[in-house]
Amino acid sequence: MTNQENPILQVNSIYKDFISRGLTRKGASVFHALQNVSFELAGKQTYALVGESGSGKSTTGRIICALEKPTTGSIVFEGNNYTDYSPSLLRERIRGNIQMVFQDPFSALNPRKAVGNAIVEALEIQKIGDSRSDRLDMAVDMIERVGLSSKQIDRFPHQFSGGQLQRVNIARALVVRPKILILDESVSALDVSVQAQVLNLLQDLKEEFSLSYLFITHDLSVVRFIADRIGVLRKGELVEEGTVEQIFGNPRTDYTRNLLGSIPLPDPRRHQLMAA
Amino acid sequence: MTEATAVTHNKPAKTRRGSNSWWNAVLSSPSTMIGGGLLLLIALACVLVPWLGNMDGYTTNTSAMLLSPSAGHPMGTDNVGRDTFTRVLLGGKASLTVGISVAAISGVIGFVVGLYAAYYPKIGYLLMRICDGLMAFPAILFAIVFIGSFGQSTRSVVLALSIVFVPMVARVVRSATMTNMNENYVQVLVNLGSGSFRILWKNIVLNVIGAWIVEVTFVFADAILVEAAMSFIGAGIPQPQASWGNMLYDSRTYIYSAWWMTVFPGVALALTVFVINMFGDGLREVFDPKRRR
Secondary structure: OOOOOOEEEEEEEEEEEEEEOOOOOOOOEEEEEEEEEEEEEEOOOEEEEEOOOOOOHHHHHHHHOOOOOOOEEEEEEOOEEOOOOOHHHHHHHOOOOEEEEOOOOOOOOOOOOOHHHHHHHHHHHOOOOOOHHHHHHHHHHHHHHOOOOHHHHHOOHHHOOHHHHHHHHHHHHHHOOOOEEEEEOOOOOOOHHHHHHHHHHHHHHHHHOOOEEEEEEOOHHHHHHHOOEEEEEEOOEEEEEEEHHHHHHOOOOHHHHHHHHOOOOOOHHHHHHHHO | OHHHHHHHHHHHHHHOOHHHHHHHHHHOOHHHHHHHHHHHHHHHHHHHHHHHOOOOOOOOOHHHOOOOOOOOOOOOEOOOOOEHHHHHHHHHHHHHHHHHHHHHHHHHHHHHHHHHHHHOHHHHHHHHHHHHHHHHOOHHHHHHHHHHHHOOOHHHHHHHHHHHHHHHHHHHHHHHHHHHHOOHHHHHHHHHOOOHHHHHHHHHHHHHHHHHHHHHHHHHHHHHHHHHHHHHOOOOOOOOOOOHHHHHHHHHHHOOOOHHHHHHHHHHHHHHHHHHHHHHHHHHHHHOHHHHO
16 A cells, blocks of 8 residues: 555545435435445555445445535545535546446447447547547547457447447546546446456556546455455445455454355356456 | 347348438338328429419309319319319418428427426426426417417418427427436536537437437327318418318318318328328337337
8 A cells, every 4th residue: 555645536424315305394204325434545546345236336436426416525536625616617627537437338328329439529528639530549549459449430339249338438438538437337237258358458457547446346256356445335334444355354344244255156267267 | 039030130230330220220111111202292292283283273263163073173173163183282282381380390499498408407397387388278279369369370370389389399308308318328428527518419319319300290290180170160271372171161061062172182181191190100110229229
């Protein structure tokens, strides 16, 4: 943990309440999605946020992306607290720096837009590149970097497989040169062999673009392979936090032990394949 | 079984270039081709035949009243000696003009209203309550009141019907837009820092336009029917200008003695509406995302 003094992202005791209004005052109810969640993401590190569904993992991701505002608490990116930034200020200072890859690769792409255009559009929004041909070159480079062919750039999302589409989504997120990439269950929908390929790709890209990852998942077997630190969320509370060795070697709470126990016994050969 | 057919459907999509895929889908949809072709034929006939043939649908001729169909008058003549064939064509021109104008005006306004109503929920709530209010009136009642206050002319008919049909288009566009707003690609665009203009007009529009075109064709057909009904009760296109509605009105006292006065405008009206609906149904199939994906 060499970079711990200078975290790229700090999440300071955020709370998120969802209020559902009923017909009467009695019918109204408050759901505490997140309670006092704090953690730090160090530069060029991977932080894994794990927990069962409904534990608030994705909400945390959306709040960090400023797609939602926390009820209280603050998020700090490179020393700037952007929790209360206006939409234009967010656009100017934060948007391009924090990118997210969603779980469902199909829904994250416009079905009527060729994938090349989707990537070029990302560059247009971020005002990167001078001309359309310039941006198209960057898009082609990125498409090839994530392991697709430049010939596929004119294709539409329905002409790809899920694994290919997730590569497109990764390419679109990375083409704007973010510093943090949030992966919200990004490999969970892919089958195991494709999952391994995409995870390997992510590891390579992390070095190449000096990225920090926030890896949101329910799958602890993936976490062991990719993460530096782990935070365990349960019902909106961060119940345990530590390095991979600490969490896997010496879990402190029963909940974490249960999660670890739910990992299917890995086939030793497959395990080596993934670690390689 | 269904999976097998889905696979064979998807195969040509792999080789098909995206930009042409809508056009190819139109070509492979019989109801769109037949409906669209017949509609074009009717429109051309109504506009070109009276013009090229220099036909007169207005001069009355007491010596040629209520003549049955013959070589000189293929659809006979009416109670004041005007050629029914000419008047059916001129009536068609009037009906199609009203239909197209109403579809265009209410289509454009409804599209913008629906799009922004979905994107800005608070404005949308207000807009949709106004639309609900407009929809509470039957179309024909609203149009009659409108014409009562602004005078009887083709322009009044078009304006009145456009106002009546805006909510129908707006609702369809709004619901299609709201479905798209929930898709992650909108979140991705927000996260990239995109403004509302790009999200709406360069992304969501692409996915809404199909449903919109289909709805507009149905408005087109509806407008023709409502216009005919208004002309029938004397609140539509003013006499002596021909319209299918007022021709049917003229014919009602002669229905037993001169069937051609009723049958030909009636058949023309039914056929046109049928053809437009067929075209709209075909387009709905073409734009159905389940078929294309």
